[in-house]
Amino acid sequence: MDTNSVMSAPHGQHLIAGAWVGADGTFTSDPATGPAFAYATGTVALVERACIAAEAAFETYAYINRADRAAFLEAIAEQIEVRAKAITAVGTSETGLPAARLEGERSRTTGQLRMFADHLRKGEYLDHRTDPALPDRKPAPRPELRMIQRPIGPVAVFGASNFPLAFSTAGGDTAAALAAGCPVVVKGHSAHPGTGEIIAEAVLAAIHQTGMPKGVFSLIQGGRRDVGHALVTHPLIQAVGFTGSLAGGRALFDLCAARPEPIPFFGELGSVNPMFVLPQAVAARGAGIGAAWAASLTMGAGQFCTNPGIAFVPADADGDAFVTAARDALADTGPQVMLSRGIATAYHEGVAHLSSRARSVLTNPGEGREARPNLWQIDARAYQCDTTLAEEVFGPAGLIVRVEDPDQMLDLARALRGQLTATLHMDDGDSELARRLLQVLERKAGRVLVNGFPTGVEVADAMVHGGPYPASTNFGATSVGTMSIRRFLRPVCFQNIPSNLLSADLA
Template identity: 45%
Template sequence: MQLEGKSLIGFATSGGGTAFRAADPSSGESLEPAFHNTTSDDVARAAQLAQAAFASYGQASGKQKGAFLRRIAEGLLAAQDAIVERAGRETALPQARLTGEMARTVGQLRLFATLVEEGSWVDARIDHGDPARAPIPKPDVRSMQRPLGPVVVFGASNFPLAFSVAGGDTAAALASGCPVIVKAHPAHPGTSELVGRVIQHAVRESNLHEGVFSLLFDAGHEVGLALVRHPVVKAVGFTGSRTGGRALMEAAAARAVPIPVFAEMSSVNPVVILPGALTKDVKALAAGLHGAVTLGVGQFCTNPGLVFVPQGADGDRFVNELATLIGGTAPGTMLTAGIRTSFAAGVEQLSTRAEQRTRVAMAPNRAGAALLVTDTVALRAKPELAHEVFGPSTVVVRYRGGAELRETLGGLEGQLTATVHATPDELAANGDLVVLLGEKAGRLLFGGFPTGVEVCHAMVHGGPYPATSDGRSTSVGTRAISRFARPLCWQNFPDAALPDELKEANPLGISRLVDGKLG
């Protein structure tokens, strides 16, 4: 596929706005072709098409939506070589990482296809009526989940495939029956166009309304805000900074009709090491943490940015071993020059507040790793030490006992994850600590490290604010579909007028809650 640098608006293209170019992060070299910012007319046209598409796509069967999602997956695999090559140039991510991310993207599309083909996700509920009930007859009441309407998805900088144009938010929204308008991330527009054309082709091949999918380019923030404010848009999916997420939340709340913004924003993913864990292989534990902190040059939302280590000789040995590993980490190329600049500034700010640090090696377009050390007293006095710095850095917090540890953990913000390293006996004896961490995070881990998010039915990739804007949801796994649906109730409708999911004979054979019993 030849890149054109134009937005995809249904089956048409548009390139009337001002131009910008992607850059190779490893060299700063501008990449061809030029991409064109979307105009206000383009935004209006994409929204109009999405609204028109919802009339039919919102009523599509699970089999139709499943076949469509599978076509997208097949198209991505057919175009994989070109997509991975362009993504490598725009992100400096290695081929193996991008190939793995492509597999994840395809896998989650197929997972959602299986979910909607089976159909029970709609949570169908039936309470039969009883006209003979006295003194008031009981009505026949039936309900199920229905799609919200057009959804805007923002591509993420750090996952050009799995959290971008055909990523989890798009897959979940399309699976629910919502048309999608994607605002491409300006750091990898070429990758976005290639993936967008695969989806565009799948829409056409599936005989769907062209407004089911559009892809818009913009190097700034105007188009994104215009999309969120557009009256036909019913929900937003976003992965990025707290500043960006808050701006979208405020724009959505200020509308005449407010809409939900499902934003994944910031998390430091605390790792709590209890004393018993340090009586084992300290070097292996330090190596595992070092790998988690520096994986992907620290550009994952689940990299551990806060590590609680007990005071004492065992803790000293662990911190010294970790400092040696961090200090020997070769600088890596970050996704964009802006991310690298923000990382350097963030580490510098942390360094003025921490007691000690391992110096960060910096080079043009590259950044090394950073280790900062403080204690619970300083952290409670300077809570900014627990703010996310996006990149390969972590803050070790030394604690003196369980009470001090719990008090400090209780003051943390909401997180995507929280991890405990302990012996089984310690874990059993610290049930209240696990409960406390469960109030702060969306995913709890015993052992291991939180980098790497399994795409499956049970996964929760979300958490209390500011990890996400709504801790009741997830952006990974099949639970994500519920973000883009709402319950609708039918009362006393004749059977023939009900959706198949709610008809008495259950023609789709799905699991339903009937008079309070699952069947």
């Protein structure tokens, strides 16, 4: 694509080790607006080529000094910004997202890359530890021991449907892996192939600009399930990053575990992000919390992994005010275009399922790729008898669970599956209940909030975007923030190694 063009036809090819490559088969994009285009379909043979190139690049890239890797990440950010207008034009066409949202996501993407560049220069992530030799120690001498974090090898990244920039081609997983010293093979998402293509062009320009090995990055577009299967089972791939559905992620997770040499699968799979509205808070400002919750539910058509889909609310008159305010605010929200036809279909199916099992507060049927907000409520006892009500509905859908007393609220918290986030709305008079809930929720979620809403994930050192299964497949990891680099590193101890053999980071 022309970097200065507002919109131009894509070349529709894969990027394999510095070369644009076609394929015999093609698939056609399904944009929200504008023309559709043909793109080469991924194949198992392309996976093989990309993985071999990534392994060859690893032998060089893993030993490039931190300053040069940081410069590479910054060059990717700069090249993305050069293509800003084209990225916005293609992204809005494919996804239906407004230009302002794409522009903000682009800034987040470049910000992540620059954050990792700074993180590399500081070097703290290396966790360098040294135990000096003790040759005179009795009863046995101690050798010199040096420990440092080292890159694990080529990483596979699956582009996310809901974040065409920040969690896709050069998004958080790719940025973290490249920062760690690991080449990346990206399986592009078929919902936004044009956006993926132009970001790959930016990465390739950065490779040329900084002299990095060409196999350090490849993009494979589209393809059937056999392409994803081949990627996660390829013996040269050492870890997988994934953001997507529970069913798709679990299938890939199982493939990684079933390999002759199992590898880590860092999957973000789904979360309802429960919100607990405590008695004093709902009495003081229930209507305000309800209206604000509605705004969070409908942000971006509810297509955020941190969308707070379930609210636990007291079953009293103050809770009624919360319900009324949420309903009224949602009723004023117009239809929104969803990111893909598949996501819209799944949303309509989820709405139908909840409508058959809970009492409707606001019914808003949608059609095609259009989503409208829907709201239901149910009493806590009925909710506890139906585990399907705790499953994620990806879109602007909210379920209010009416709770009889604090003990029941605690029971509901204990029964939760793993979540990305959990939220407490509280006033000073709720402190004792909040303290008890916090002890439960810190075991259930990767991030716990008070008097806020989880939509909006800061890219920062202290951020945790992960949680116990099924929120993610590795509860000790995060996919956002500087700590996410740890997923693609492993500690290595060097014993009595001569200084002239050690890397600069160990010397």
